[in-house]
Amino acid sequence: MPLLQFDTTLSLSPDQKEAFADRVTAIYTEEMATTAGHVAVTIREHESAALHLGRAVEGPLCFLDAEIRRGRPFERKRAFALETMAFVGDRFDVPDENMKVVFTEHRGESMMGVDRVGGEWDGSGGGDGANGGE
Template identity: 75%
Template sequence: MPLLQFDTTLSLSDDDKTTFAERITELYTAEMATTSGHVAVVVREHESAALHLGRAVDGPLLFLDAEIRRGRSFERKRSFALATMEYAADAFDVPTENMKVVFTEHPGEAMMGMDRVGDTWTDE
């Protein structure tokens, strides 16, 4: 039951945000071996002065805070992070130096919806 929160200085239309969220969901389900019904994506736009990254070059910034269930391998997380950053670079011209991904892992039981509580993730 991941919560994928993006903070960015991009200015995106409603259609762009929808396309972005749908593509990120596809990448997450493919790279993390799960289904899409429980993937939540948040896109928050900020003025350029509101975000800072020491290594940044001229261009938009994009940060992902990925709140995920504990248990995914480093390889799965790295693959998703790279796929996400490659997509943002290609689709929205975000310089690679201007992106950052941070994973926070939670036990399955800490991730809840009205109809379910997460369980332990296994790579089967």
């Protein structure tokens, strides 16, 4: 049940936001070996003065706070981060220096929906067994 929260100075149309969320969800499911039904994405737009990154260069900023279930290997997280930043950079002309990804990991039981509570990640790619999903 990941929550992928993007804060950006980009100004996106509703169609661009939908395509953005769809692509990031696809990247997540591929790189994190899971299914898409439980992936939540938020895109929050800010004025340029509202976001700051010391190393930033001229251009838009985009930060990702990825709230995920604990247990995935570093290599999976790094692959997701790199693929997501490559997509954002290529599609929206965000310079590499202006992007950042931060992972926050939670116990499975800390991630829930109305119909289920997450379990621990087992690496099988099929969710978490009885509770399903991420």
